[in-house]
Amino acid sequence: MNALTKAISQFWQSSIGKKLVVAITGAILVGFLIAHVGGNMLIFAGREAMNDYAYFLHHFLHGAGIWIFRAILLGAFVLHIAATIALTKQNRAAKAESYEHEATNIASKSSRIMIWSGLTVLAFVVFHIFHFTVRVDPELAGMKEPSGRHDVWGMVIVGFQKPLVVLFYFVGISLLCSHLSHGIASIFQTLGWRSRSSSDAINKLGLAISIVLWLGFLSIPLAASVAGFGTDQLEATVTDVAETAPEKH
Amino acid sequence: MNLTLKVWRQRHANDTGTIETYEAKSIPEEASFLEMLDIVNEQIVESGDEPIHFDHDCREGICGSCSLTINGVPHSREKGITTCQVHMRKFSDGDTIWIEPFRGKAFPVVRDLVVDRSAFDRIVAAGGYISVRTGSAEDANSLPVSKDHADASFDAAACIGCGACVAACKNASAMLFVGAKAAHLNLLPQGQPEKDKRVLAMVRKMDEEGFGNCTNQYECEAVCPKEISADVIAKLNRDYAVAATKEAFT
Numbered sequence: 001m002n003a004l005t006k007a008i009s010q011f012w013q014s015s016i017g018k019k020l021v022v023a024i025t026g027a028i029l030v031g032f033l034i035a036h037v038g039g040n041m042l043i044f045a046g047r048e049a050m051n052d053y054a055y056f057l058h059h060f061l062h063g064a065g066i067w068i069f070r071a072i073l074l075g076a077f078v079l080h081i082a083a084t085i086a087l088t089k090q091n092r093a094a095k096a097e098s099y100e101h102e103a104t105n106i107a108s109k110s111s112r113i114m115i116w117s118g119l120t121v122l123a124f125v126v127f128h129i130f131h132f133t134v135r136v137d138p139e140l141a142g143m144k145e146p147s148g149r150h151d152v153w154g155m156v157i158v159g160f161q162k163p164l165v166v167l168f169y170f171v172g173i174s175l176l177c178s179h180l181s182h183g184i185a186s187i188f189q190t191l192g193w194r195s196r197s198s199s200d201a202i203n204k205l206g207l208a209i210s211i212v213l214w215l216g217f218l219s220i221p222l223a224a225s226v227a228g229f230g231t232d233q234l235e236a237t238v239t240d241v242a243e244t245a246p247e248k249h
Numbered sequence: 250m251n252l253t254l255k256v257w258r259q260r261h262a263n264d265t266g267t268i269e270t271y272e273a274k275s276i277p278e279e280a281s282f283l284e285m286l287d288i289v290n291e292q293i294v295e296s297g298d299e300p301i302h303f304d305h306d307c308r309e310g311i312c313g314s315c316s317l318t319i320n321g322v323p324h325s326r327e328k329g330i331t332t333c334q335v336h337m338r339k340f341s342d343g344d345t346i347w348i349e350p351f352r353g354k355a356f357p358v359v360r361d362l363v364v365d366r367s368a369f370d371r372i373v374a375a376g377g378y379i380s381v382r383t384g385s386a387e388d389a390n391s392l393p394v395s396k397d398h399a400d401a402s403f404d405a406a407a408c409i410g411c412g413a414c415v416a417a418c419k420n421a422s423a424m425l426f427v428g429a430k431a432a433h434l435n436l437l438p439q440g441q442p443e444k445d446k447r448v449l450a451m452v453r454k455m456d457e458e459g460f461g462n463c464t465n466q467y468e469c470e471a472v473c474p475k476e477i478s479a480d481v482i483a484k485l486n487r488d489y490a491v492a493a494t495k496e497a498f499t
Contacts, residue, residue, distance in 0.1 A: 007497030015422075015462040016452055016489040087462045091420035094354050094461030100268050101255070101347035103321025105417065107466035112419070114464065186465040192487025195480045 015090070018083040023190035025080040026183055030209070032073055033180075037216035044223075047153040047233070051145060054152040081122060088115045111182040117175040124172030131159060154234055160224035161231075169221045177214040181207050250276050250342040254289065256301055257349045259358050266358065268347075271301075282325070282335040283308060283315065286348075301348075302361040308333040310474060313409030316416070317362055318349040323413035323472045331411060331474040351412050353421030355459040366412045368458040369426060373410075376450035377430040379439050392438055402436035405429040407475040414469035420461030425469040427455050428481030435488055445492035452489055 011017035039057075042050045057066055110117070132155065135141035140159055143151040160166055184206030188194040194202050223229035252273040259266030273289045280288065283305050290300035306314035315332040319325040325335045340346065348362065356364040394402075405428075414425035431448055434440030440447070463482055470479045 003499075004497055007493065010453075011493050011497070013456070014452055014489070014493075015424075015456050015460075016486055017493065019462060020486070020490055087464075091422075091461040091464070094421040094459055095352065095419060096354050097352050099318060099321050099347075099349050099352060100257070101321045101349065103326075105322065105326075105468050105471035107419070107468050111464065111466045182465070189465045189479070189483050190463075190486050192483045192485075192490065194483050196478045 025076040313411035351416035375454035376447035423460040428485035
C-alpha cells in the first residue's frame with residue numbers, strides 16, 4: 001500500500017475524515033437542491049418555459065452533461081449515506097449505555113433525528129426518481145407536446161393529481177428540510193468555517209435555505225393538487241398512451 | 250429540605266448496576282451537592298450499608314475530579330460550574346434528583362458513580378505536549394503572540410479535563426476536550442513545529458479509545474464548566490483536514 005492509499009484509508013477510518021466527507025457531499029447536494037428548486041419554479045412560467053429547460057438539461061454537452069451531473073450526484077449521495085451510516089454505528093457503540101433519566105440542553109429536534117430523516121429522504125428520492133425520471137407510470141411516460149417533445153410540465157401536473165403521492169411528497173420534502181435545518185449549519189462547523197461570532201448568522205442561513213426549499217418544492221404539488229393549477233390546460237396535449245411509444249430524453 | 254435520590258449503584262466494573270432510591274432528610278440548603286452526598290453517605294454507613302462512591306478532590310471547581318450527571322445533565326443544569334459548585338439551594342424541598350455516572354463506552358464505570366477517565370490522559374500523551382525543551386521563561390516580548398491568539402489559547406487551556414463534554418454528548422464524543430487540548434498549543438508559536446503531528450496523533454488516539462463522533466449539537470459546550478466554545482472543534486476539524494492532506498502528499 002503506497003503512502004497516498006494509506007493516507008486515504010486513514011482519512012476514511014478517522015471520525016473527522018468521515019465527517020468531512022459528509023460535509024463536502026452534503027454541500028454538493030444542497031447546491032443541487034437550490035438549482036433544482038430554481039428550475040422547478042419554471043412550472044409556474046408555463047409549459048413552454050419548463051419543457052425548454054428540460055430539453056436543455058437533456059441535451060447539454062450533446063446529452064453527456066446530464067449524465068456527468070448524475071454521476072457526481074450519485075457519488076455524493078452514496079458517499080454521504082455510507083459515511084453517515086458508519087458514523088451512526090460508531091456513535092451508538094460509543095454510547096452503549098444511556099442515562100436512566102435522559103435530558104437535552106440545546107440540541108434541536110431536527111439534529112436528533114438526522115439518521116431517520118435522512119433514511120426517509122433516501123426512500124423519497126428513490127420514489128421521486130421512479131416517478132419523474134424513470135417514469136414507471138405509462139401515463140406520465142407517454143405525455144408529449146404537439147411537437148413530439150416530452151411534456152415535462154404536463155407530466156408534473158398529472159403526477160400530482162393523486163392525493164397519496166402529494167402526501168408522500170409533503171412528508172419527504174418536510175423531512176428533507178428538517179434534515180437541512182441542521183445539516184447546512186453543520187457543513188460550516190465540520191469544514192472549520194464556524195465560530196461563536198458567526199454561529200448565529202450561519203444557523204439563520206441554514207434555516208432560511210431550508211424554509212425557502214420547503215416552500216419552493218411543496219408549492220408545486222400543492223398548487224397542482226389543491227389549487228388545481230394547470231389542470232385546465234392538460235387536455236390539449238395528453239397523448240393517447242397506446243398511440244405513442246414512451247420516449248425518454 | 251427533604252429529597253428523594255435516585256442513585257446509580259454498581260458494585261464493580263462488571264456488575265450490571267441499577268438505580269436505587271434513597272431518602273435524603275434534613276439537608277441544609279447551604280450544603281453543596283457533594284456535602285449532601287456526604288450526609289447521605291453517613292446515614293448509609295450508620296445503617297451498615299456501603300456508601301455511595303463518587304469522585305471528588307478540590308471541591309472548588311478547578312481540578313475536574315467530580316463527575317456526576319444530575320437529572321440527566323453532567324454537572325447539573327447550572328451554567329459554567331462543576332458538580333462540587335452546585336448548591337442545594339438550587340433544589341426545592343420534595344424534589345427527586347437522579348444521580349448517574351458520566352456515560353460513555355470510553356469512560357467505563359469503576360464503581361457506583363466513579364468512572365475511569367484515563368482515556369483522556371492517553372489522548373494527551375499522544376500529542377498534547379511540546380517535546381522541545383523550552384528552558385526557563387524568556388522575556389515576554391521576545392516571542393510575539395497576537396492578542397487574539399493568546400486569548401483563544403488561554404480560553405482553550407481552561408479545560409480541566411472533567412469529561413462532562415463526553416457525558417453530555419449523545420455520541421460520547423470527546424471533540425470538545427481534544428479540540429481544547431490541541432487548540433491550546435496549536436494557537437501558540439511554540440506549538441507550530443509539531444502542529445500537524447499533534448492533531449493527527451490526538452484524533453487517532455481519540456478514535457482508538459472508542460469515543461464517538463461530533464454531530465454538531467453543542468451539548469458539550471452547554472455543559473462545559475469552563476464554558477469552552479465549540480470553536481475549538483471547528484479548529485480541530487480544520488487543522489485535521491490540513492494535516493491529513495499534507496500527510497497524503499508528503
